[in-house]
Amino acid sequence: EAGVTQFPSHSVIEKGQTVTLRCDPISGHDNLYWYRRVMGKEIKFLLHFVKESKQDESGMPNNRFLAERTGGTYSTLKVQPAELEDSGVYFCASREQGTSPLHFGNGTRLTVT
Amino acid sequence: DQQVKQNSPSLSVQEGRISILNCDYTNSMFDYFLWYKKYPAEGPTFLISISSIKDKNEDGRFTVFLNKSAKHLSLHIVPSQPGDSAVYFCAASGSSPRQLTFGSGTQLTVLP
Numbered sequence: 001e002a003g004v005t006q007f008p009s010h011s012v013i014e015k016g017q018t019v020t021l022r023c024d025p026i027s028g029h030d031n032l033y034w035y036r037r038v039m040g041k042e043i044k045f046l047l048h049f050v051k052e053s054k055q056d057e058s059g060m061p062n063n064r065f066l067a068e069r070t071g072g073t074y075s076t077l078k079v080q081p082a083e084l085e086d087s088g089v090y091f092c093a094s095r096e097q098g099t100s101p102l103h104f105g106n107g108t109r110l111t112v113t
Numbered sequence: 114d115q116q117v118k119q120n121s122p123s124l125s126v127q128e129g130r131i132s133i134l135n136c137d138y139t140n141s142m143f144d145y146f147l148w149y150k151k152y153p154a155e156g157p158t159f160l161i162s163i164s165s166i167k168d169k170n171e172d173g174r175f176t177v178f179l180n181k182s183a184k185h186l187s188l189h190i191v192p193s194q195p196g197d198s199a200v201y202f203c204a205a206s207g208s209s210p211r212q213l214t215f216g217s218g219t220q221l222t223v224l225p
Contacts, residue, residue, distance in 0.1 A: 004156070033212060035215075040217070040218075041217050042115060042117070042202075042215045042216055042217040042218070043157070043202060043204075043215040043218075044215070045212045045213065045214065048212055056212060059212075091156055091157070093156070101147060101159035101162065102159065102213060103159075104149075104156030104157045104158070105156050106154065106155050106156045107155075107156055
């Protein structure tokens with residue numbers, strides 16, 4: 001079974017530019033989550049999709065962040081325009097329904113200079 | 114305001130000895146707790162979990178203890194092995210919504 005796949009693994013952009021992160025969840029997993037870890041701190045929740053619908057986006061920092069999950073398969077997280085404080089590791093995770101544990105991807109390390 | 118706290122950023126233990134990682138939480142609505150392990154350049158991987166109806170769950174060398182009255186949980190690894198060296202995250206969730214709230218992690222180093 002293929003795991004959660006994230007692309008790119010690293011991205012370095014300048015302040016003001018746009019970056020799009022992609023996540024391919026485990027096949028059949030309706031629940032998809034985005035998390036972020038900044039500067040070695042806690043892993044913080046950003047948002048949760050159930051299939052193509054946003055179930056909870058209470059963790060999104062501001063309207064510079066836009067997440068989509070067209071067709072309920074892969075998801076993208078766009079940051080536009082990027083700011084210095086957006087630097088960190090962005091993790092995607094997926095799971096089946098219920099209380100099954102989250103399966104995480106390896107993350108995208110975003111550096112905004 | 115962190116709802117899940119791991120106050121020890123690092124811990125070093127000798128191979129073969131016991132590793133004890135601690136976690137405190139503040140939200141009394143949390144009813145499900147998990148530990149994840151993370152190696153460098155990889156995502157967190159699930160290790161062990163415990164429901165609030167239990168006070169102990171064991172899986173091989175790993176045991177999680179939950180003290181609800183103290184809002185405290187701990188992960189015991191015995192015997193510790195060098196391959197256990199990683200960052201360990203404590204996480205918690207309530208019944209609704211079910212997203213996980215993570216602590217800031219503890220770097221465990223097991224010395225050979």
